[in-house]
Amino acid sequence: MLNVGIVGATGYTGEKIVDILLKHPQVRISYVCAKIEKAQELSEIFPKFLGKVDLVCDNLNVEKAIKSCDLVFLAVPHKISMEIAPMFLKADKIVIDLSADYRLKNIEEYKTWYGLAHKDKKNIENAIYGLPELYRERIKQAKLIANPGCYPTAAILALAPALTSEIVDTNSIIIDAKSGATGAGRKASLDFFFSEINENLKAYKINEHQHMPEINQFLSILASKKINAVFVPHLIPMNRGILETIYVKLNKAKSENDIITLYKRFYKTEPFVRVYDAGKVPQTRNVLDTNCCDIGLKVDKNKKLLFIVAAIDNLMKGAASQAVQNMNIVYGFKEDTGLK
Numbered sequence: 001m002l003n004v005g006i007v008g009a010t011g012y013t014g015e016k017i018v019d020i021l022l023k024h025p026q027v028r029i030s031y032v033c034a035k036i037e038k039a040q041e042l043s044e045i046f047p048k049f050l051g052k053v054d055l056v057c058d059n060l061n062v063e064k065a066i067k068s069c070d071l072v073f074l075a076v077p078h079k080i081s082m083e084i085a086p087m088f089l090k091a092d093k094i095v096i097d098l099s100a101d102y103r104l105k106n107i108e109e110y111k112t113w114y115g116l117a118h119k120d121k122k123n124i125e126n127a128i129y130g131l132p133e134l135y136r137e138r139i140k141q142a143k144l145i146a147n148p149g150c151y152p153t154a155a156i157l158a159l160a161p162a163l164t165s166e167i168v169d170t171n172s173i174i175i176d177a178k179s180g181a182t183g184a185g186r187k188a189s190l191d192f193f194f195s196e197i198n199e200n201l202k203a204y205k206i207n208e209h210q211h212m213p214e215i216n217q218f219l220s221i222l223a224s225k226k227i228n229a230v231f232v233p234h235l236i237p238m239n240r241g242i243l244e245t246i247y248v249k250l251n252k253a254k255s256e257n258d259i260i261t262l263y264k265r266f267y268k269t270e271p272f273v274r275v276y277d278a279g280k281v282p283q284t285r286n287v288l289d290t291n292c293c294d295i296g297l298k299v300d301k302n303k304k305l306l307f308i309v310a311a312i313d314n315l316m317k318g319a320a321s322q323a324v325q326n327m328n329i330v331y332g333f334k335e336d337t338g339l340k
Contacts, residue, residue: 002331005031005065007084009057009074010045012182013098016320017073018042022052024324024338026331029053031068033060053127060084062197063201064092070272071330073323074098085144089123094330095144096323102127102146114209130219130326132335133157133270139329147326150318151233154244156218157273157293158310160265162248163222167259172249173229175215180240180284183314196235196319209233240315241284246308256299259306263295271336272317272325282311282315290311291321291339 004021008014009032021027027081032042032055039058043050065072071094088095105125107118118124128142129135131153148156156174162168163323183198207295212231219227231240254262256278267273272291276282277304281296290313298307312318321339328335 001027002026002327003028003030003068003070004030004327005033005069005072005102006075007033007060007065007072008035008098009042010036011075013319014075015046015072016315017075017323018046018049018053018339020321020324022049022287025335026333027044027327029056031057031064031065031072032057032298035059040286042203062087066093067092071096071327073327075320075323077114078114086120086123094327096130096147096326097127097145097228098147098319100149100210100214100324102144103129103149103152104217106213106217109124109213109217113213130322131156131218132322132325132329133267134160134218134222134272136329138290138325140332142322142326142330145326147299147319147323149214150179150183150242150312150314151175151209151231151244153318153322154242154310154312155215155229155231156222156291156304157220157244158244158246158295158308159248160222161263162259162306163219163310164189164266165252165262166223167247167252167254167262168250170219170223170225170227170248173219173243174247175229175231175244176247177231177233177242177244178236179242179314180236180238182240183318197235199237201234201236203232203234206232238284240313241288242312242318243282243284243312243318244308244310246310248306248308250299250304252308253304254299255301256297258301263297267295272339281309284311284313287311287313287317289316290316291325291336293317 130145276296282294296309
C-alpha cells in the first residue's frame with residue numbers, strides 16, 4: 001500500500017485529490033495539511049469525508065510528513081513549492097507539484113512571470129513535465145513531477161499532432177480560452193465573488209497570462225522552433241471546466257477528414273484523449289469530473305484555417321486527476337486506477 005500525503009488539502013485541487021485517492025485501491029492517505037488557523041479533522045472541514053478520512057489537518061510539519069509518506073502532492077500556490085519540495089526530495093520522497101514552480105526551465109522567465117527569483121535551481125533541471133501523453137517514459141523514472149497547468153494541458157494536447165506533423169503555420173497560433181472560477185483557487189477575492197462572476201463574461205490578462213511561457217515552452221519543443229502563441233483567457237460564470245478554441249493557419253492542403261485521422265492516430269493508445277468525428281465539437285459538460293481531454297476539429301478550406309476545440313475539467317485533467325495519473329505511471333499501477 002502506497003502512503004500518500006497532500007500538502008494543501010483544503011484547496012479545490014487538494015480536496016479533489018483526496019476525493020480521487022479515496023477510490024484508489026492501492027493508496028492510503030497518510031498525511032494531510034494546509035495553511036490553517038487551527039488544527040481540525042479533515043471531515044470537519046469537508047463533512048463529505050466523514051467516516052472516510054480520520055486525519056487531522058494542521059499546518060505543514062515536514063518531519064511528520066516525511067515519516068508518514070512515500071509520495072507527496074504539493075497542491076499549494078506558486079512560490080511555495082520551491083521552499084518545501086527540496087526537503088522531501090532530500091528524504092528520497094516522490095514529489096508531484098501542482099504549482100508552476102518547476103514547469104519553466106528558464107529561471108529568468110520564472111522571475112519575469114512570477115515576480116520572484118527561483119530558490120531551487122538545482123531541482124528544476126531534474127523536474128519532469130507531467131503530461132503523460134507526451135512524456136510518459138520520462139515520468140516513469142521521475143522523482144519530481146511538474147504537473148502541467150490547466151490552460152497549457154488543453155492547449156498542448158490540442159496542438160501536438162498538428163505541430164509534430166508540420167501541417168500548420170507556427171506563427172499564426174491564436175488560443176481563445178475560457179475557464180470556470182475554480183481555476184483561480186479557493187481564495188477570498190472581490191473578482192471571484194458570486195455577484196462579480198454571475199451573469200458576466202470577461203477577458204483578463206490578455207496575452208500576458210502566467211501560463212503563456214509554459215504553453216510556448218512546450219509548443220516550441222514539439223515544433224522544434226520558437227513559438228509565441230497569442231493567448232487570451234476568459235472567466236466564465238460557472239464553477240468548473242475549460243474550453244479552448246484554437247485558430248491556426250494550415251501550411252499544407254489537408255481535408256478535415258485527413259486531419260481528424262491524423263489526430264486519432266496520434267492519440268490512438270491514449271485512454272484520456274478523445275478525438276471527435278467530423279461535425280462534432282466538445283462541450284465542458286462532456287468532460288466534467290473526468291480525466292479526459294476532448295478534441296474537435298474543423299477546417300475552412302477557402303481560408304486554409306484549422307479550428308481546434310479542446311475541453312477539460314480544470315480541477316481534474318487540468319490538475320488533480322492528471323497528478324494521480326502521473327502517480328500511477330511512476331508506481332506502475334494501471335494508469336486509469338482511481339480515474340474511471
